[in-house]
Amino acid sequence: MAITVRRPNLSWKERIYLPAILSGMVITMRHLKNMIFGRTKVTMEYPEEKWDSHMPEHYRGAPALVRDVAGRIRCVACQLCEFICPPRAIKIIPGELPGDDKFAKVEKYPNEFDIDMIRCIYCGMCEEVCPEQAIFLRKDYAITGFTREDMVHDKEKLLEIGGVMHGVVLKWNEKK
């Protein structure tokens, strides 16, 4: 069904446009004057300037693997994040820690851990599902690369973004 749109009845002032143009120019001139005298600054010169310090606590950026204060990669390759990941961005190949390893008690570690950042949708499910507090969404948002391969974060890259996490439960201690 066609809808008949009623055109507004313009007054003669509106029909000649000039008053509207002039009032617009006045606003522009006011901004120009404020800029010249340094009273306002609207444009942020990204990437030289960043807004990072204003980012909220709950910001969800790139997922990353963390180490604990003892330097252990907290991930034990349980593959729950791989299971929960909605876009299937995570791929883990588990490995077994050798018996003489410093953290041999944990037995299992991620031999390979890849997150395809083209697929990642920053939903944070991996962080939520992780039973080991090993994966966190950090505040990194500028994920770039020249090729698709560049956009796959491997274990080293993820650990580099993640760094050391303080204040998490040390579950695999001697009292376990």
Add this chain to the structure above:
Amino acid sequence: MSDQVSAPVPLVNVQVDGVWRQFPKGTRLIEACEQAGSYVPRYCYHKKLSSPGNCRMCLIEMGMPKMGPDRKPVTGDDGMPLINWMPRPQISCAQDVAEGMGVRTTSPLVEDCRRGVMEFLLINHPLDCPICDQAGECRLQEFSVQYGNAESRFLENKVKKPKNVELGPRVTLDDERCILCSRCIRFCQEIAKDDVLGFIDRGSHSVLTAHPQKKLENNYSLNTVDICPVGALTSSDFRFKMRVWFLKETKSFCTSCATGCNTVIGTREGVVYRQTPRENDAVNSSWMCDYGRLNFDYLHSHRRLLEPKIYSGGTLVPADWQTVIADAAGQLKHFNGPQIAIIASGRMTNEELWLTSRLAQSLGVHLIDIVPHRGAGDEILLSEDRNPNTNGARLLRISEEPGARLQTIARAVERGDVKALVVLGENPLEAGISADALSALPAFVLLDLLENPATRYATALLPSAGFAEKRGSMINGKGRLQRLNRAVSPPGQARDDWEILRDLIQAVSGQNGIYTIEEVFAQMSQSVREFSGLSLSKIGDLGVQVMESAESPSPDEPAKNEGNKPESEKAAS
């Protein structure tokens, strides 16, 4: 209920959760409850093993009929006996049903007991589910969701026990996870007849261990991993490879010997990770041998043949399927029947063998046989005949007696009477044909999975599919027709064997109107009396008995005895 009863066993009336039902006399109470639709949680009880009653998880409330002064049951308004409930719970795994018995499986007392047992079981259990291979199929996880508490009330340190113990070449033990159900011990005593496991030490320090001078290395050791309700016993082969919830499960059967144990193949993204036995009381009870279970590595071997090749300019060069099939057919048509021999394989499915006999017919070939593969058998499951489908080859007239004509074929090839040799899934060098004779053959069409020393002499190489990569049927040593299902796709350009054979027949003798494997079976069932009225889907997951066998188990035999009875395998010899 009456439909599960064979005639001579009398029925008894049992009240389960307020409803009167009938069960055959001798039924375990825990089984009766399960048949009535109320699953009683259990750890130590396994229906194919004896009942020690040591986990206490299957506690239920039980009662017997109330007796009047005349020693007759007092009946209620419904005419059924009134029940005298016992004040204390009973274990349902060590109790047979009796006339007028009453069971409550969901009463507050029972639920309380289960919560209590779970709390005790979890006192010393390490909560290492993230690294435990059993996670996802762990009874302790499942029942702790139902009956466990979110937090432990115990402040004491957990008892330390040996971890990552190599119990045998294929089984790894984590004693901290063990809940001392003793299923593995009983399996080794009762089924594998290799009494190597036992508990030592007392109380909360009890641990499972192997005999000091022995190892758990019998050919059935990995069944203990299957029946372990927790992650204490894990397969060293599967250890840390893949989480079980990722595995796609395909029902199939083992093709490593003539027994044909029913299996579930666990795969993910085209990779086979494990095989586990599937219950079929007519074949393998609930077990399978380690040899067959681990015999799937070759599917992902680097020796797999991945592309069809033809012999050109003194060497094998890759070509597309059409070219290779046409070339192979051309090579074969160049000779007449008596100049051609076919060596088929007892590892081929019935469909493939039937197509092979069609190919032999259209070429006029009479020299045809399969290669026998034999090994040491045992009294439990493993058969001496390592060909899974010897009976199929017999039934389809490929070979009356496997290997009987091989000598003739080998001699004819050596003498040069046979000019063209078709080998399907076998190594002709093992069949007694020398490398010189092979290299001298003008036509040597080889259909195979893996590269072997004979591969380089082929004049047409047709890469085929492994047992987990194709559909089809085979007949085991006891004459049972069973079905293979496709779990993964063949790698590279390898194709289903039956498709290759179909194309080859078409190239030799023109159109035959077969497009699906169902059609192969349909045509086969018209010419083979034993298959009449059957189709691949009618075979079902548990198979159909198609051949007479002296040792075929009677259908009336109760499942319970099946596991304890060694199934000797002589029919295939």
